[in-house]
Amino acid sequence: MVAALAQVSRVAVSRAFNPHASLKADKRERILRVARELNYTPDRAARALVSGRTHLIGVIVPDVYSYWESQEIDALTTALQNEGFATLLFKTRTDYSMDEQLLAYMRGFNPDSVIAFVENVKPVTLTRFLDRAVPIYVDYPMAGAPAEPEHGPLYDRLNILQHSGIDQAVALLQGYGARRIAYLSGHGKSRASAAREATLRQVLEERGFQPPILAPGDFGYETAYQATIDLFRVRGGADGVFAANDVSAFGALDALRHELGLRVPGDVKVVGFDDIAQSHWKSYNLTTVKFDLHERVRALVRLILRRLNDPQAESLVETLDTRLVVRGTVG
Amino acid sequence: MVAALAQVSRVAVSRAFNPHASLKADKRERILRVARELNYTPDRAARALVSGRTHLIGVIVPDVYSYWESQEIDALTTALQNEGFATLLFKTRTDYSMDEQLLAYMRGFNPDSVIAFVENVKPVTLTRFLDRAVPIYVDYPMAGAPAEPEHGPLYDRLNILQHSGIDQAVALLQGYGARRIAYLSGHGKSRASAAREATLRQVLEERGFQPPILAPGDFGYETAYQATIDLFRVRGGADGVFAANDVSAFGALDALRHELGLRVPGDVKVVGFDDIAQSHWKSYNLTTVKFDLHERVRALVRLILRRLNDPQAESLVETLDTRLVVRGTVG
Incomplete structure (x- = not known):
């Protein structure tokens, strides 16, 4: 009609x-x-029964309010809307794991695709709870890591290469005379943080440094603040602090300046990871390893569309690189 | 089986x-x-055709990455998951409006409820694009505002009373001797910012102050930073800056300290609005009007459940109050 x-x-x-x-x-x-x-x-409910497509893209995150996730969800939602999809959010438990009840519930919405992180739900678990969607994992491949099993579940990948950006950061720290480098880690279960630490360790060795002093964080401001105080009051400090993400770097900067009375970059140099929008704010003005948000979202959308066009394809891979953004905390 | x-x-x-x-x-x-x-x-698609319920809650926001929105979406998604619902995100255009194509598209998902703001899409427009959902609007009622038309579209309301928190903020500024108060506004189309300005104007008059000096912002850091420089370099400055949200207050603080060389709270006092998680970070440590996130989310979930239990009810209303959180930027 x-x-x-x-x-x-x-x-x-x-x-x-x-x-x-x-x-x-x-x-x-x-x-x-x-x-x-x-x-x-x-009516999409009626149409979904016929077409087998719901136009829903599930996104599994530990929290929406962390800067990186919120900026990614925002850009991804814009890009997906432009392609005719809607973003369906699922949150993990506070320990970052996902219970099977929620996965069964997610399956009921029958999303066309699901984007997840290995530390939240393993591919072997997730694929059991998906009817036809092939999940997409954001991954951080490391040199020397064991190869994937050949007959594991099918999933697509966005591979992030961290070596370039971290090498540029260490070269800059080296050029300004830093010798003792600390790594302020992310959440203990995070594959991103483990990959950053392994890459930093490798780069430091390649450039003739000692291994990094480890300060345990959790990607949050508070823990980074306390870990930095411990590092300097109890464990002899460092010339340079490499933080697992920008928010941890903010916590380190505030502890160094407001609690320990140290100058940044004069006494201590600080480098973050992500380049979130807040990193150029004047109170922080952070030198950081950039992992471009818009490139990342474009790659995710490409993976979704490629998979919908070819549901039977072998595992699809997109690869992104990182680079250093130099601001005021190293110099 | x-x-x-x-x-x-x-x-x-x-x-x-x-x-x-x-x-x-x-x-x-x-x-x-x-x-x-x-x-x-x-299968929810099949079940939705029978039950008329999709268990999807639409949330219309201008951006996910702004602090307040991201913290709200996070807490709301957790609360909705616990009640068996999933959050479906829709983003407005960059001018904060929503085009009809996206509304038609949203309707296709047939959400059980939709949460929106008046500045993004008016009830009279939104209700035309919903089959059975009664939308929920977050509103800021002002004394003396014209009453709603009696035969307008049906929608539910979360009313935020701003007077208490703003009055406490002005009393504190007054107690510390501030006389010239500036209002650093939010986005020009925002009803929240207009209501904050009107309430501040009323409170200042009640307490014998001159009307506020207006500095035009947009809820963002950058514009607040520039507007504060203009206010102090061109327009004679102020003793106290009341910002429309915390992020604007951060921009004002950084401009005062890093660009204008003024001390906060010594030379200028600053108050924000929202109490987002970053407000207690040491670089800002902001005195701000709190609009409790968890109370707000609980009230929204109550409105959704009440409406689903009684689809024919008259307009439902929940009311929340605000209060001042005192930290280091007034004193």
Whole structure:
């Protein structure tokens, strides 16, 4: 009826409701006006039963409010909306794990794809709870890590290469005379943090430094603040602190300046990881290893679309590199 | 078949998949194990066609990465998961408006409820694009504002009373001798910012102050930073800056200290609004008007559940108050 009244084909009506499909602006406007008059919307529940597509993309995160996650979810939601998908959020438990009840519940929504991290739910568990979606994992491959088993579950990958950015950071610290380097770690279970530590250890060795002094953090401000105080009051301090993420670096900076009375970068140099929007704020003005948000989101959307186009394909991989952004905390 | 093999009723199977329903832990575990062996999940698409419920809650936001929104979405997603719902995110355009195509698209997901702000999409527009959901609006009622039309669209409300918190802030500024008060505003279209300005104006008058000097912001750090420089370099400055949100207050603090060489709270006092998690970080340690996140989320969840229990009810209202949290930027 909409097609008849708007004097267009049924295909055009379907395209008008898909923001991804190309259609002349005036034609789309006419169709949507007629649809509104008739109180018509394509029902996705009904359509999903036929097409097998829900246009829902599940995203599993430990928390939405952490800077990196919130900026990623924001950019991803914009990109997915432009492609006709909606973001469906799932939160892990506070210990970062995901219980099977929530996974069963997620399966009920039958998402077209799910984006997850290995530390939250392993591929072998997640794939058991998905009907047809092939999950996407963000991963940090390390030189010398054991190869994946050949007959494991099928999943796609966004591989982040951390060596370039970390090597640039250590070269800068070296150039400014830092000798003792501390690593302020992320959450103990985090694969990202473990990969950062292993890469830093490798780079320090390549450049003739001692191994890093380890200060245990959890990606949060508070723990980083306390860990930095411990590091300097009890364990002899360091010339340079490499933090597992920018928020930890903010905690380290505030502890160094406001609690320990040290100057940054004069007495101690600090480097973060991520380059979140707050890193250029004047109180921090942080030198950090950038892991480009928009490149990352584009790569994730490409993986989703490639997989939907070819559900039977072998594991798909996108690879991104990192680089140093130099600001005021090393110099 | 799941019910038969697990030796339970069909109702128990249904309850096992609803995190909200009470069921003995061992029974739930047995049912989920059998369901997994049979590769069974209740299909929400099919169920939604019968029950008319999708268990999806739409949330319309201008951006996910702003602190207040991300903290709210995080807490809301946790609370909704506990009640058996999932959060479906929709982003407005960059000018904060929402186009009708996206609304039509949202309607296709047939959410059980939608949470929105008046500045993003008016109730009269939004309700036209919802089949059965009654939207929830977060609102800031002001004394003397015109009453709502009686025959307008039906929507529920979370009313935030701002007077108490703002009055406490101005009393504290007054006690420390501030006379010239500036208001660093939010985005021009924001009803929250307009209500904060009107309430501040009223409180200042009640306490015998001049009206506030207006500095135009947009809730963001950068604009607040520049607006504060303009205020002090061109327009004679102020003794106290009341910012429309905490992030603007951070921008003001950094501009005062790092660009203008002024001391806070010695030369200028600063007050924010929201009490986001970053407000107690040492570089800011901000005195701010708190608008309790967890109370807010509980009130939103109550509105959703009350409405689903009684779809025909008159407009439902929850009311929350604000209060001052005193830290280091006034004193």
